[in-house]
Amino acid sequence: MQLQKGQTITTEITKLAFGGRGIGQLDDGRKVFVEGAIPGDKIECTLTKIKKNYAEADLVRIVAPAKNRIDAKCKHFDRCGGCKWQMLEYKDQLKYKEDQVREALAHTGGLADSADLVKPIIGCDYPWLYRNKMEFSFGNESKDDAEVRVGLHPAGRRVDVFDVEECFIGSEIAAEILLRVRTFVRDHKLSFYNHKTDTGLLSSLFIREGKNTGEIMINLVTCSSEFKHKKEFVELFQDLPEVTSIYWTAIKRKRGVPTQHYENLLYGKPTMEEELKRPDGTSLKFKISPQSFFQPNTKQAEVLYAEVLKAAELTGEQNVFDLYCGTGTIGLFCSNNAKMVYGIELNESAVKNAKQNMILNGIENAWFKAGNVDAKLYDIPAVPDVVIVDPPRSGLGEKVVEKVCGFDPKKIVYVSCDPVNLARDIKFFAERGYKLSYVQPVDMFPHTYHIENVALLVR
Ligand SMILES: C[S@@+](CC[C@H](N)C(=O)[O-])C[C@H]1O[C@@H](n2cnc3c(N)ncnc32)[C@H](O)[C@@H]1O
Structure with a gap:
């Protein structure tokens, strides 16, 4: 019998898709994506979309829960669009996130050795009350x-x-x-x-x-x-x-x-001011305007930026580009190990903050400019040894990758909040002679499927 929209079916969830939905199977082998279901759950769901290669469904009832399913802490869990993974123990969330990074590298990035390239994910010491x-x-x-x-x-x-x-x-x-x-x-x-x-x-x-x-x-x-x-x-x-x-x-x-x-x-x-601690024990203050981006998890921002520093291996001799620099956080974090840092950022108030933050922290070897990276990259009055990029979810895209490679930097440190777009861009870099050394996942957003990564590319 042909499946109809609105029909209720029973399925067992075997995997989590990127984006957090559970994947089950229709009788004919097509995948069905269900929000709120996790691997191991046997569920009843109602089909909402039926396509040639896949279907989507709404969860009706959990017939038999997965062994690792737990009760969510928050009373709004069933309706809130926020923490969709509260039904998973934190250690299981971390495992799924790490797996998804490997999968993105293998499928989108075409990296057969993705398992070895992904380091164990760094989770939060305390996965609650983290948002700033x-x-x-x-x-x-x-x-x-x-x-x-x-x-x-x-x-x-x-x-x-x-x-x-x-x-x-x-x-x-x-x-x-x-x-x-x-x-x-x-x-x-x-x-x-x-x-x-x-x-x-x-x-x-x-x-x-x-x-x-x-x-x-x-x-x-x-x-x-x-x-x-x-x-x-x-x-x-x-x-x-x-x-x-x-x-x-x-x-x-x-x-x-x-x-x-x-x-x-x-x-x-x-x-408003926030302070970030550097691995060497010093700390930096950051002024933040209402419109400026700032990493929403302060504690893990310190961990993330420490990983950027580790990947960049700066000795004080290098010119560093900090592209998509926001309020200058990464560049200023690196400044005491760099010859000079150069930041570009689209949001003008964030660039104003970056310049204020330079002065606030007594830093002299930094330069910031407002504008689109794509258009302003050639305005930087230097050639980089290391390029650090931290683009929005959509990633760099081939045009910016091409421009970055045109500078022939020794290292590219890519901070990404989207593993699929990161994997796509890693492929673009590989086509231009840059090899992925490793990817370090860092969990910034417990109880959500979101995952941040620091990737190191070298030529
Ligand atoms: C993920 S945030 C990173 C900011 C900063 N590196 C940090 O850690 O706080 C991405 C930043 O890219 C900026 N942005 C978005 N599109 C851009 C573009 N085309 N050119 C320059 N900056 C852009 C956003 O305003 C945002 O501040």
């Missing part, structure tokens, strides 16, 4: 809901929002701020921004925390150029000395035009 940045949304739970909710999106939903009452990857202070904002919104009967009707006020709430400094930045984002309750909003946090910056950002959306952000500092300092 939380983004909450405003909305209703469903179209029949009359209350304004302040929290997160349910899995697979981009508009609906449920009230987050507990979150074990944020922090206690972030939970307290969230609660105060929710009460404030309801007391003042504020509206949320509705994408469909292009009306309403509140869009999102960002809470950033310097885990090593204790500083907190709050940023309330609205879709209106008016916010009447500025004073009351600031007063909400006056008894919390940790809150050192409060922003209200008005955003303007127009189809076909990049979203405009108008930042208004309502209270405190324009930037």
Whole structure:
């Protein structure tokens, strides 16, 4: 009988796909991908998509759980789009992540010896309360809901929002701020921004925390150029000395035009500070603006950057390129072992931070420029010995790989948050004479399928 959409089937999950979904099998051998199922689970699921080579299904019920399935810690686990792997012991999460890096290198990177090239993953000492940045949304739970909710999106939903009452990857202070904002919104009967009707006020709430400094930045984002309750909003946090910056950002959306952000500092300092420890025991301070990228897990950022240093093997003689440099973290981390570091970054406020961070830490051998790596690479007034890249999820792509290889660096250290795109780019580098020495996976995001890697390429 031909399978139909909406039909419920039973299957056993044998693998995890990249992206975290469980893989089962249809009777005819096609793979079926199911969110929330893990290897070893026997499940009932309803088919939602049927394609020539595969199918997708929603989990209905676990008929027999996998031996290593555990109860999730968080009460929102079943609906939240956040920590989808809480049903796995942390050690099992790490094993699956490591396997997925090997698989990406073998399949996408075409590396037959991928098993030997991947080092054992470095996990977190404590896999909870790790995030230094939380983004909450405003909305209703469903179209029949009359209350304004302040929290997160349910899995697979981009508009609906449920009230987050507990979150074990944020922090206690972030939970307290969230609660105060929710009460404030309801007391003042504020509206949320509705994408469909292009009306309403509140869009999102960002809470950033310097885990090593204790500083907190709050940023309330609205879709209106008016916010009447500025004073009351600031007063909400006056008894919390940790809150050192409060922003209200008005955003303007127009189809076909990049979203405009108008930042208004309502209270405190324009930037928040975080501190990172280097392996030699020294530490660096970083100023971070609301729009600037900063690694969301401070403790593991220190581990990640230490791995970059290890891979780069700097002796103080090398010119180092830090491409996609954000607030200058990696370049400045390397600066005391380099002749000179040169950073390029698209986000102008992050580059402004990088320059401030250079001064803040008394560093003189660094140079930063705002712009697209693809366009500005040749503006760097030096030839690199070592190139460090840390691009967004999409990776470098062949055009940038070609340009980097054009400089003929001895080493390329590639920091990546997407193993499949990393493997693709490793293949591009291999075609240009660079050999992969190893990949070091580092877990920055426990309870999610995300995995960061440091890859070393040499010629
Ligand atoms: C994964 S983050 C890494 C930032 C930094 N290395 C760090 O560890 O904090 C990637 C950075 O690339 C920047 N970016 C994205 N596309 C870019 C491009 N085409 N050219 C330059 N920078 C870009 C983003 O703004 C972001 O800061």
